[in-house]
Amino acid sequence: MTQCGCFITIEGLEGAGKSSCLSQIERLLRDRGLDPLLTREPGGTPLGEAVRGLLLAPAHHGMSAEAETLLLFAARAQHLEQVIRPALQAGRPVVCDRFTDATYAYQGGGRQLGEARIAVLEDWVQQGLQPDLTLYLDVPPRLGLERARQRSAPDRFEQERLEFFERARAVYLRRAERFPVRMKVIDASRPLAEVQAEIAAVITRMLDDGLD
Ligand SMILES: Nc1ncnc2c1ncn2[C@@H]1O[C@H](COP(=O)(O)OP(=O)(O)OP(=O)(O)O)[C@@H](O)[C@H]1O
Numbered sequence: 671m672t673q674c675g676c677f678i679t680i681e682g683l684e685g686a687g688k689s690s691c692l693s694q695i696e697r698l699l700r701d702r703g704l705d706p707l708l709t710r711e712p713g714g715t716p717l718g719e720a721v722r723g724l725l726l727a728p729a730h731h732g733m734s735a736e737a738e739t740l741l742l743f744a745a746r747a748q749h750l751e752q753v754i755r756p757a758l759q760a761g762r763p764v765v766c767d768r769f770t771d772a773t774y775a776y777q778g779g780g781r782q783l784g785e786a787r788i789a790v791l792e793d794w795v796q797q798g799l800q801p802d803l804t805l806y807l808d809v810p811p812r813l814g815l816e817r818a819r820q821r822s823a824p825d826r827f828e829q830e831r832l833e834f835f836e837r838a839r840a841v842y843l844r845r846a847e848r849f850p851v852r853m854k855v856i857d858a859s860r861p862l863a864e865v866q867a868e869i870a871a872v873i874t875r876m877l878d879d880g881l882d
């Protein structure tokens with residue numbers, strides 16, 4: 671089996687199409703003889719999935735921004751130790767539906783905690799580990815929320831006001847400008863087939879460049 675211990679994350683607002691693109695990316699990697707591990711945040715471990723339940727439950731509407739951020743990083747610490755680092759060390763690509771860019775966007779931007787406080791936790795938990803490639807699926811919040819609402823009842827985040835998502839989107843776009851090599855902005859307001867064609871081109875380029 672070919673080896674590529676590359677770490678790919680998919681980011682975007684609710685309903686941007688992250689989950690829809692995950693299985694396509696899996697197929698692309700398998701076609702290249704790789705054995706990808708697909709996972710998600712918050713979640714990815716039994717502890718992380720339990721934390722996800724706490725984070726998304728509308729019942730916890732009074733959760734402080736700080737408590738929320740610490741829960742996200744607690745789940746992330748477990749995910750890194752139990753799943754992500756071992757897979758990368760074994761030479762498997764890891765594809766993760768959301769990662770720390772989402773914390774900068776939602777808690778840093780949406781909840782207005784700011785970047786600096788997130789960066790402290792990022793350093794503490796990740797100790798320098800960063801994704802090799804981040805696909806940021808960009809959609810106007812209204813469009814994403816419409817798509818998400820057609821799919822299921824709104825979770826605690828999806829109940830936020832439009833301004834929350836506008837702030838989150840602005841952070842995503844700012845980070846994409848700041849990290850142009852790692853982060854690729856994909857216009858996800860287009861039909862899924864077009865979005866997937868662009869993703870295929872980006873992944874193929876990454877594999878051909880031998881990013882491992
Ligand atoms: N480019 C697209 N055009 C139209 N519909 C789309 C597109 N991408 C995804 N969808 C549809 O929108 C809905 C949300 O997509 P998906 O679940 O993949 O988004 P997501 O980014 O994973 O959302 P969440 O953040 O809520 O998990 C699904 O019903 C999906 O079929």
Ligand SMILES: [Mg+2]
Nearest residue numbers: 688689690767
């Ligand atoms: Mg999803």
